[in-house]
Amino acid sequence: MALIVQKYGGTSVGSVERIREVAKRVQSCHRQGHRLVVVVSAMAGETNRLLDLARKVAARPSERESDALVASGEQVSAALLALALQDLGVKASSFLGHQVRISTDSAFGRARIRSINKERLLAALNHGTVAVVAGFQGVDNDDNITTLGRGGSDTTGVALAAALSADLCEIYTDVDGVYTSDPRIVPHARKLDRISFDEMLELSSLGAKVLQIRSVEFAKRYNVPVHVRSSFTDNQGTFVVQEDKPMEDILVSGVAYDRDQAKITLLRVPDRPGLAARLFGPIAGAGIVVDMIIQNASADGTTDLTFTVPRGDFDKALSLVKSQESMIGAHGVATDTNVAKVSIVGLGMRSHAGVAARMFDVLAAEGINIQMISTSEIKISVVVDEKYAELAVRALHDAFVAPRPGDEARQGSTP
Numbered sequence: 097m098a099l100i101v102q103k104y105g106g107t108s109v110g111s112v113e114r115i116r117e118v119a120k121r122v123q124s125c126h127r128q129g130h131r132l133v134v135v136v137s138a139m140a141g142e143t144n145r146l147l148d149l150a151r152k153v154a155a156r157p158s159e160r161e162s163d164a165l166v167a168s169g170e171q172v173s174a175a176l177l178a179l180a181l182q183d184l185g186v187k188a189s190s191f192l193g194h195q196v197r198i199s200t201d202s203a204f205g206r207a208r209i210r211s212i213n214k215e216r217l218l219a220a221l222n223h224g225t226v227a228v229v230a231g232f233q234g235v236d237n238d239d240n241i242t243t244l245g246r247g248g249s250d251t252t253g254v255a256l257a258a259a260l261s262a263d264l265c266e267i268y269t270d271v272d273g274v275y276t277s278d279p280r281i282v283p284h285a286r287k288l289d290r291i292s293f294d295e296m297l298e299l300s301s302l303g304a305k306v307l308q309i310r311s312v313e314f315a316k317r318y319n320v321p322v323h324v325r326s327s328f329t330d331n332q333g334t335f336v337v338q339e340d341k342p343m344e345d346i347l348v349s350g351v352a353y354d355r356d357q358a359k360i361t362l363l364r365v366p367d368r369p370g371l372a373a374r375l376f377g378p379i380a381g382a383g384i385v386v387d388m389i390i391q392n393a394s395a396d397g398t399t400d401l402t403f404t405v406p407r408g409d410f411d412k413a414l415s416l417v418k419s420q421e422s423m424i425g426a427h428g429v430a431t432d433t434n435v436a437k438v439s440i441v442g443l444g445m446r447s448h449a450g451v452a453a454r455m456f457d458v459l460a461a462e463g464i465n466i467q468m469i470s471t472s473e474i475k476i477s478v479v480v481d482e483k484y485a486e487l488a489v490r491a492l493h494d495a496f497v498a499p500r501p502g503d504e505a506r507q508g509s510t511p
């Protein structure tokens with residue numbers, strides 16, 4: 097008899113029929129004698145609908161009220177699933193974040209879980225009750241409702257699995273598992289049977305939204321066995337696991353893309369110590385995460401300084417830059433919100449040279465201009481014009497992951 101945490105995403109609970117299907121799946125697992133905690137997302141589209149409502153009543157909705165509003169989406173689906181289970185004769189109770197007591201910090205809209213009280217959930221499980229938990233939400237020290245960022249129900253699921261020392265955390269979604277690239281963009285992407293925590297961390301942070309990055313951080317830190325699978329089939333999905341030797345031989349295991357990018361360039365900034373600190377200090381202070389930064393020294397003692405931020409933070413970042421522009425002595429600011437980041441990820445890059453050069457060749461052959469580049473041990477990312485993002489993803493997938501028959505390139509080959 098195992099303790100299993102199951103998490104169902106928005107599409108999986110997207111209609112009354114889907115909620116009934118989920119209830120049947122939960123029932124059959126419960127009948128096998130397992131103890132079950134089930135985490136649910138809001139019904140598909142609901143979080144966006146609620147955010148739109150907020151924008152209709154307020155030009156700049158406050159973060160505290162926005163969280164109180166969007167958390168209601170998960171309240172509805174948790175109660176509906178508990179009702180559907182009861183209708184099947186399964187004992188079930190729903191729990192909101194504050195009822196479990198999932199304590200978070202007070203960073204509304206992107207709160208981090210600090211601690212989880214297991215007592216109420218364990219009491220329910222000990223009575224043979226299925227605990228249905230509203231994903232995505234928590235409560236801060238002052239009892240304010242908080243939310244964990246888009247896709248945050250994944251994190252609720254994995255964090256609960258860690259806190260309860262669950263035997264397994266199943267993430268049920270609308271695809272069969274983690275693929276070598278987004279199957280909606282690359283139709284011949286392959287499902288991976290296994291992926292390492294570190295590759296999954298990179299893929300999540302580079303735009304593959306199948307798992308929220310913080311859920312992978314929890315899984316890695318607490319060694320939670322995570323199985324990503326479809327709620328529409330019984331097929332085995334993808335296990336996210338510790339890396340092992342065979343994984344290191346795979347040069348590129350995934351290609352990711354992220355359209356949520358905007359680029360800001362300060363033109364002809366004087367080449368003096370301290371200016372970067374003066375520029376990026378206030379941006380960090382506003383909670384904006386700067387991604388890539390490039391700075392080119394030029395002969396006349398000035399330099400262009402370019403960086404990227406998430407598109408949602410673009411307006412805020414730009415106004416901070418403009419407020420510093422004259423103090424820094426820049427000769428203007430240029431912006432571009434039509435950019436995307438495309439990345440390749442693989443443990444094999446640690447031990448293979450020339451991967452970046454080959455990546456640039458592939459993009460050049462498609463006539464795609466590279467605007468920025470960043471690398472780490474197991475990934476290479478480039479910023480390109482947004483209109484070429486999908487083409488770039490497909491070309492890189494063909495070249496590195498799943499060569500078409502007849503291509504010379506082979507997975508794992510040294511370039």
Ligand code: ADP
Binds near residue numbers: 247278299305
């Ligand atoms: P849920 O509502 O179940 O949380 P999400 O929409 O958040 O589901 O995440 C699943 C989606 O992630 C898939 O429908 C797919 O389009 C997208 N996705 C992006 N990259 C990948 C990938 N490498 N593997 C699988 N899915 C991916």
Ligand code: ASP
Binds near residue numbers: 232
């Ligand atoms: N409902 C939230 C969202 O749409 C959380 C989640 O689905 O994981 O982002």
Ligand code: MG
Binds near residue numbers: 105250305306
């Ligand atoms: Mg999701």
